[in-house]
Amino acid sequence: MARRHQSRRRGLRENPELDITSFLNLMVILIPFLLISAVFSQVTILELSVPTSAGASATDKPNYTIEVIVRKAGLELGNGASVVAAIPKENEQYDLEKLTAMLIRLKTDYPQKDDATVLMEADIEYDTLIQIMDRVREAEVPDENSGNVQKLVLFPLISIGDAP
Numbered sequence: 304m305a306r307r308h309q310s311r312r313r314g315l316r317e318n319p320e321l322d323i324t325s326f327l328n329l330m331v332i333l334i335p336f337l338l339i340s341a342v343f344s345q346v347t348i349l350e351l352s353v354p355t356s357a358g359a360s361a362t363d364k365p366n367y368t369i370e371v372i373v374r375k376a377g378l379e380l381g382n383g384a385s386v387v388a389a390i391p392k393e394n395e396q397y398d399l400e401k402l403t404a405m406l407i408r409l410k411t412d413y414p415q416k417d418d419a420t421v422l423m424e425a426d427i428e429y430d431t432l433i434q435i436m437d438r439v440r441e442a443e444v445p446d447e448n449s450g451n452v453q454k455l456v457l458f459p460l461i462s463i464g465d466a467p
Contacts, residue, residue: 369409369419369458371402371439372466373427378402378435380409399434403442410457419458422466436461 368383377391378398390401410416419439423432442455 367413367416369406369413369416371406371419371421371435373397373421373423373431373435374466375424375427380405397431397435399438402435403438406439406457407442407444407455410455417458418460418462420462420464422464424466432463436463 368381370379370381370383372379372381372386377389379386380388380390380402388405390398390405392398406419421432421435421439439458439461440456441459442457443452444455445451446453
């Protein structure tokens with residue numbers, strides 16, 4: 304007889320309902336947040352080329368090669384055969400302003416030149432590479448007349464490689 308009462312009690316139990324109210328509240332907050340934050344993350348792709356040792360030279364291209372060599376001791380500006388200028392580190396920082404001034408001077412000397420090579424030693428930080436590539440690509444020059452800052456395109460075609 305005890306078995307009959309137990310079976311009746313089990314049969315009378317209802318399955319509990321699943322309460323998903325808190326989960327829906329979380330989704331209402333999380334989905335707009337993810338959609339809003341996705342707008343701010345942008346990826347910029349910069350096309351680079353790796354320098355090759357065997358290259359066909361064209362007659363319309365200038366023979367001058369611009370190389371920025373990043374070393375632990377400082378920056379070197381070369382012409383492909385020798386080092387033209389050396390910029391030592393100051394206070395453990397690369398002097399990017401001097402580099403920009405030299406690159407602007409090179410651009411005025413060779414206005415048709417659009418390519419440059421950035422060569423790096425091992426164990427140089429990635430952020431340093433990006434900063435130097437930005438300086439080689441373009442420079443911000445103040446305009447004397449209006450006082451605004453203009454972007455001057457220097458050498459937008461950048462090749463990267465290992466320093467010799």
